[in-house]
Amino acid sequence: MKARYQYRFYPTDQQQQSLARLFGCVRVVWNDALAFCKQSEKLPGYNKLSAMLTQSKKTDERKWLSEVSSVPLQQSLRYLDVAYKNFFNSRNGKILGGKVGVPRFKKKTNSQSAEFTKAGFSVKDREVYLAKIGTIKPVWSRELPSEPSSVTVIKDCANRYFLSFVVEVEPNLTVAKNQSIGVDLGVKTFAVMSNGEKALSPNYSKHDRKIRKLQRKLARQQKDSKRRNRTRVRIAKLHNRISDTRKDFLHKLSTKIVNDNQVIVLEDLNVSGMVRNRRLSRVISLQGWREFRSLCEAKSEKFNRDFRVIDRWQPTSQVCSYCSFRWGKIDLCVRSILCLSCGTEQERDENASRNIEMVGMGHRHDLKRTGSDCKTTPVASCCEPSRIIDVLRR
Structure with a gap:
């Protein structure tokens, strides 16, 4: 099975400029292709979009696209093709779950990413080489279990840089201590287990109050100003603190539950309906119930466990x-x-x-x-x- 291993890295000033140029080119290629798809009567496939990219590099308006590696640009077109296929399959009822929206244009202020396949990167001596970017030294918090098939360079809204590797991992066939466990999710007490154990939810109120205060300040500032941009980055950093705290808590709890039990049973919660409650919507949104379910499901497959979800009724x-x-x-x-x-x-x-x-x-x-x-x-x-x-x- 495939898994992602993510590491943070700190690029030099020259590498930051090269990455900014790469992210800009990927964003322009995506937006140009999306605009062409919206104007076309019939949806063009990846082959036609790739041929258009090759022709656009020869023009004076887009000749600077040749300054970066072509691998992330081609991957951007592939993802656009997949996004449109998912949209039409969801509209035709071929995909279960919530409706998939139409692809949207990318913004400069959102998180940026660029994916390199095997032809565009290499890992050697704890260093990662990216085509036309240079050698990057990430913070290796853990070793890669196998040779990565692709790597994605990510820059989030708080100006943090990450490398996300796709690797192949083997299932863990350890024997569980207990036969089964039922988990009831809540707000103040995040999880109550059928064996009597409880997991209290982290307190996000301190950072949440600061975010609400800064958002009111952001609404009064002039658009595209330097002060507004600084406030936006401060809000993004607070959101990242909440996200990192929640992710750390959910990973530790889900790993403990999956390790100790052979059968994990959760309840199918209607979160989209529950957040309509005006008094509880903000607190429910901060808990991450859906993310916890996804982690338990993925780790159950990794540890050869049986994951079950009962009916919400x-x-x-x-x-x-x-x-x-x-x-x-x-x-x-x-x-x-x-x-x-x-x-x-x-x-x-x-x-x-x-x-x-x-x-x-x-x-x-x-x-x-x-x-x-x-x-x-x-x-x-x-x-x-x-x-x-x-x-x-x-």
Whole structure:
């Protein structure tokens, strides 16, 4: 299986100028090809776009395209061709999931990237040579597992430079400690596992407040001014701090869960619908639930684990995990529940995580739990105490 290994590097002043020229050429080639595609009645393929690039290098307006390597320019055209194919396949229903939008023009202020294939780079003596750029010394935080097939040079909005290698990795066939685990995702407590463990979410509020303050300042500044550009870079750096903190937390948590369990069960959350809540949308967007699911899925394939996702309509928060008694919907402020059928008091998220594990392993909520001595009653009698306890009540 293929994986990406990313390393940061610090280019010299001369290399920064060469990379800026390369990023500009890649952006111009993409925008010119996209403009031609929009004007054409029939979508041109990669071969026709590549021939147009060769002709444009001979003109006076685009002769400076020959100053950089041709490999990233050709890769830019290939990605544009793939982007249009994905757009039409999504519109025709050939691709499942959300709709893929039409390709858009690239901007200078966004993150820049250029990809080199084997013909345009080489790795030797812990140094990377890029065609018409020079030798780069990245910070090798870990060794490459195999020879890379391609490398992408990335410059983010905060003016940081990275090298991203595509390598082939072998699956890890280690034996897991536990058979299965269910994970219930939340806001304050990011993940509650069915084995009782909890993972608290990092606090992003400090950087988030600074971002909101700087964004108000950015809106009042004149466009294309130096002060506005400095403010934009400050905002980008704060966003990167939040992103790096979240990525580090999600990688460590997903690796621990996948290493210790053979079957990982998650719930299919409707995140796009949940962010419509005005009070919780910003907090939910900062958590990275979808990214966590993608990491668990990818690492499960790497470690030869079984990754499962249950239906979003399963009533995991409405059913007792011990006796399968269903008490119905309850408010989010209620964090502790007392079951009238079996008399068990349990925490809401822990109960949901156990239900997620049972459903993922093939159990059903309409069946009694095996080995349970209590009998499930359809409704509670009027003389019985309340089945819901609010631990936040004072």
